[in-house]
Amino acid sequence: MLHIRILCFSAVGALALAQSQQQAPPAPMPDVLKNYQPVTAERLKNPEPANWLMIRRTYDGWGYSPLNQITAANVARLKPVWVFSTGEVRVHEAAPLINNGVMFVSTPSNQVIAIDARSGNVLWRYRRPRPAGASVPHDTSRGVALYADKVYFAAGEAVLVALDAKTGKEVWTTTVADNKSGYYISLAPLIANGKVMVGASGGEFGIRGFVAAFDLDSGKELWRTYTIPAPGEPGSETWPKGDQWKTGGGSVWVTGNYDADTNMAYWGVGNGGPWMGDKRPGDNLYTASTIAIDVATGKIKGHFQYHPNDSWDWDEVSPPILVDFRRGGRTMKGLIDVARDGYLWFLERTDGKPHFIEGKPYVKQNVFKRLDPETGRPEIDESHKPGTGKLAEFCPSLHGGKNWPPISFSPQTRMIYIPANENLCGAQQGEEIVEYTPGKGFTGVKMSSPPPVPGADHFGEVQAWNVDTGQRVWTHTYAKSPNWGAMLATAGGLVFSGGTSDRKMHAFDAATGKLLWEYPTSSGILAPPTSFLLDGKQYIAVHSGWGGDSRGMQANLNRMFPGEFPEVPEGGAVWVFAVE
Numbered sequence: 133m134l135h136i137r138i139l140c141f142s143a144v145g146a147l148a149l150a151q152s153q154q155q156a157p158p159a160p161m162p163d164v165l166k167n168y169q170p171v172t173a174e175r176l177k178n179p180e181p182a183n184w185l186m187i188r189r190t191y192d193g194w195g196y197s198p199l200n201q202i203t204a205a206n207v208a209r210l211k212p213v214w215v216f217s218t219g220e221v222r223v224h225e226a227a228p229l230i231n232n233g234v235m236f237v238s239t240p241s242n243q244v245i246a247i248d249a250r251s252g253n254v255l256w257r258y259r260r261p262r263p264a265g266a267s268v269p270h271d272t273s274r275g276v277a278l279y280a281d282k283v284y285f286a287a288g289e290a291v292l293v294a295l296d297a298k299t300g301k302e303v304w305t306t307t308v309a310d311n312k313s314g315y316y317i318s319l320a321p322l323i324a325n326g327k328v329m330v331g332a333s334g335g336e337f338g339i340r341g342f343v344a345a346f347d348l349d350s351g352k353e354l355w356r357t358y359t360i361p362a363p364g365e366p367g368s369e370t371w372p373k374g375d376q377w378k379t380g381g382g383s384v385w386v387t388g389n390y391d392a393d394t395n396m397a398y399w400g401v402g403n404g405g406p407w408m409g410d411k412r413p414g415d416n417l418y419t420a421s422t423i424a425i426d427v428a429t430g431k432i433k434g435h436f437q438y439h440p441n442d443s444w445d446w447d448e449v450s451p452p453i454l455v456d457f458r459r460g461g462r463t464m465k466g467l468i469d470v471a472r473d474g475y476l477w478f479l480e481r482t483d484g485k486p487h488f489i490e491g492k493p494y495v496k497q498n499v500f501k502r503l504d505p506e507t508g509r510p511e512i513d514e515s516h517k518p519g520t521g522k523l524a525e526f527c528p529s530l531h532g533g534k535n536w537p538p539i540s541f542s543p544q545t546r547m548i549y550i551p552a553n554e555n556l557c558g559a560q561q562g563e564e565i566v567e568y569t570p571g572k573g574f575t576g577v578k579m580s581s582p583p584p585v586p587g588a589d590h591f592g593e594v595q596a597w598n599v600d601t602g603q604r605v606w607t608h609t610y611a612k613s614p615n616w617g618a619m620l621a622t623a624g625g626l627v628f629s630g631g632t633s634d635r636k637m638h639a640f641d642a643a644t645g646k647l648l649w650e651y652p653t654s655s656g657i658l659a660p661p662t663s664f665l666l667d668g669k670q671y672i673a674v675h676s677g678w679g680g681d682s683r684g685m686q687a688n689l690n691r692m693f694p695g696e697f698p699e700v701p702e703g704g705a706v707w708v709f710a711v712e
Contacts, residue, residue, distance in 0.1 A: 164233045164248050165255055165298045171231060171278045176323065177392055182665035187227040187275040187320045188538060189662070192454035193389035195540035197663035200623040201670035202711055207626060207639045207649045211712040213671065214252030215654070218245065218704035224677025225536075226275040226320070227618075227660040228706060234297070237675060238273035238320075239704055242287045246300060249666055249673075252708065256300035260287050267571060268316045270333065272680060274387065274536075275320030277328065279348060286317040286330050292346060294328075306351035308332065313570045314339050324390045324397060325427045327354055331384025331399060335447075338405045338574035341382030343397075343425060355430030359384065359401045359418045366432070367417035370440075376412055379568050381405030382419050385449040386536050394484040396433060397425045398454075398467065402447035406576035408562030410519045415440035420448045422469060422479070422486050434485025438471050439510050443518050444499065444560070445530040445577075446472040452479060452486070453548070455541055457599040459489055468599060470494065470539050470550050472532025477508070478602060490602055494595060495533035495554045496585055499526050518577070520562035525582050529558035531685055537631065537658055540619035545642050547605060549619040549627050550595040553685075555588035556614075581688045591615075591689070592632060596645060606645035612696060614689065616682040618660035620672075628672060630657020633686055633700045637661070637674060637707070653707050656700045658682055669710060677704035 171185050179185050181198045188195045202210065218224065222240040229236045234255065235247040242260035247253065262268070268288035277284040282303060283295040289311040294303040308330060309315035314337025322329045327345040335341060341359035346352060359382030361367040371377050383402035390397045404412055404419040421437040438448050452467035457478065467479040467486055474497035478490040488508030493500075499517065500510040518524040534552050541548045559580045566576030584591070592615030594608040610632055617631020617638075626648070627640045635656050639649040656678030663672050678700040689697035 161298065162248065162255055164250070167232060168234055168298055169232045170281045176279065183231045184227070184229045184662045184664060185231060185278045186323070187229070187387060187660060191324065191390040191392060193451060193538065194453055194455070195538055195618070195620050195660060196542060197620065197622045199663050199665055199670045202622065202626065202672065203624040204626065204641050204648055206711050209711045210639070210649055210651070210672065210709045212651070213708045213710045216247060216252045216706045218243070218706065220704045221702050223272050223658060223679030223682070224675045224704040225272045225659050226675055228662050228673040228675060229276060229278055230662065230664040230673070231278055233666060235673065235706070236276050236278065236283055237706055238276050238285055240271045240273065244276060244283060244285050244295060244300070247706065249664070249708070258295055258300040260293065262289055266311055267314070269336070270318050270680060272318050273320070274318055277321040277323045279323045279328070282348070284321040284323065284328050286319060286321055288316050288318065290315045290317050290332060292321065292328070292330055292351060294351060304351040306346055306353070308344060318385060320387045322387050322390065322397065323348070324392070325395055327427060329388070329397065333383045333385050335381030335383035335402050335405050336573060336575050337571060338379035338381070338568045339383070340378055340380055341384050341401060343384055343388070343399050345427070345430060357425055357430040357432060359423065361417065370415040370417045372413055379405055379574060380412070380416065380419070383447065383449065385447060386451060388451045389454055390427070391454055391481065391484070395427050396484045397427050398451050399423055399425060400449040400451045402449050403442040403445055405574050406566045407443065407445055407560070408518060408520050408576060409441035409443040411562065411566060411576065416442070420446060422448070422452055422467065424481070424485055436479055436486035436488065436508070438475070438477065439473055444473070444526055444558070446532055448472055450534070450536060450538065452477070453539065453541055454481070455599055464489070466599070468548060470534050470548070472534060473497070473499070474528045474533035475500070476597065492602065494550065494597070494604070495552055496527045497533070518560040518562060520564060523559060523561040525557055525559040527557040527585065528553065529556045530560070530579070531556070531681060535616065535681060537616055537618035538660060540621040540627065541599070542621035542642050544623065544625065546600055547596045547598055547642065549621060550597065551615045551617045551619060551629060551631050552593040552595050553591055553614050554593050555585040555591055557582050557585065581692070583692065594627070594629060594640065594645070608640060608645050608647060614682070614685050616656070616658045618658065620661040620663065622663055628661045630661070630674060630676070632656065633697065635676070635700065651709070654701065654705050655703050656682060672709040674707055675704065676707055678702050
């Protein structure tokens with residue numbers, strides 16, 4: 133009887149405690165949130181050095197910070213200021229965004245966190261429960277977007293969310309696509325010309341890729357542009373007759389870049405479905421392409437296809453950066469893309485449409501015999517093109533010479549900086565029968581990992597190329613690691629990047645490539661670093677958190693070289709550094 137009384141008393145006490153908590157007044161809003169300044173359209177076009185309002189800071193995609201307090205002379209004194217664990221284990225790929233002292237980060241499992249950039253303390257935390265049965269094979273987030281008083285976030289199950297920047301509360305949500313049919317989202321939204329845009333992943337499940345735009349205040353869909361044209365639309369003639377366009381793939385994995393002068397957004401498009409090109413004869417527009425979309429209407433105004441009829445899983449999803457470069461004695465409005473197919477592409481965008489200027493390999497590439505000097509169309513070595521029942525080896529591997537982590541550009545050095553993987557090749561063979569079932573795998577391929585290039589003494593690289601000469605200037609190699617690190621260039625003459633299995637953050641001399649500083653974090657780093665100014669002092673911030681495809685490549689290397697490429701510790705954390 134005594135035991136029963138204790139239980140009853142405990143239940144009553146718990147109820148009273150719950151009631152008191154419900155009636156308690158809300159905690160006062162921290163000053164850093166009270167002072168939060170809304171993001172205007174003008175600030176997006178011309179962001180202050182102190183703030184990062186989008187994942188590459190500026191619409192051109194440079195990944196460049198004009199801050200110059202941290203230099204080659206003092207970078208050796210860079211030390212951690214604070215570290216914040218996100219509580220999530222899977223791969224972290226989001227750039228920290230900073231506005232008026234508030235840092236916003238997103239993580240796997242539909243989480244967005246607002247952090248006091250001075251202290252590293254949580255201001256609010258948003259978690260969106262994932263519906264039962266949801267499928268998000270690449271459970272990651274590549275960031276959020278800031279505009280007005282809202283934070284825009286794309287949940288993995290293909291739902292767009294607008295949050296109140298001061299409280300983290302949902303303002304509206306919009307279902308972007310049917311997750312049960314294989315659609316999901318991993319990218320950060322792009323906000324331009326009064327619209328918020330996202331693209332859909334899921335090509336490995338036979339989706340029909342698209343970019344869609346939504347109203348900033350209500351979430352209402354404004355337009356939707358498919359990357360696989362329907363019959364009668366421009367490009368449909370490059371697909372077989374029938375219904376294959378409905379399951380043609382064309383994923384959009386990475387946030388596009390934007391030209392405010394022409395109101396054109398440039399998005400990269402992935403490969404076709406199923407993977408073997410002989411299952412879908414033709415060029416298969418707009419797979420493996422950059423498309424130029426009129427943001428006002430959603431209409432595709434132009435495109436450049438890097439390789440027709442993809443059979444290698446070279447998803448050309450990285451958008452080109454917008455850089456004006458010199459060729460033939462003139463300066464042209466340019467697009468530069470470091471493609472997964474192992475080629476560095478220089479395009480022109482003078483009329484808003486991508487036009488071929490030059491292309492050259494930046495890693496070993498044995499698939500293209502040559503490029504047409506006028507159009508850039510590659511001539512394919514068929515012995516290195518997989519097919520149905522046909523095993524073929526090819527270089528680079530399906531991970532590409534560079535995967536999704538973005539390059540950076542420094543207007544000081546006139547160089548781009550590339551996180552490359554050299555000396556790695558792949559092999560694939562198509563299956564005879566590939567049937568489409570909504571939400572199920574639709575690749576139809578068997579894969580293997582052939583040995584590295586004979587004599588290879590390294591895999592990961594950081595490359596620097598002059599954009600005006602089209603020539604490589606320097607290369608830093610990693611003997612015992614691939615490179616999955618997104619790049620950041622700064623006005624202090626430095627380049628920052630992670631990407632290696634030793635968990636280190638690195639700083640290079642932007643002009644010479646000399647390694648000036650490195651520091652081990654809690655896990656490997658894939659996410660883009662950012663640099664911000666707070667109370668007059670420059671900081672470097674980065675998301676640490678290995679996993680996903682980087683873990684897969686690491687495992688393949690360890691199978692080839694047992695014990696030399698062990699697993700990398702995983703777990704997400706934000707690291708913030710400053711000169712001490």
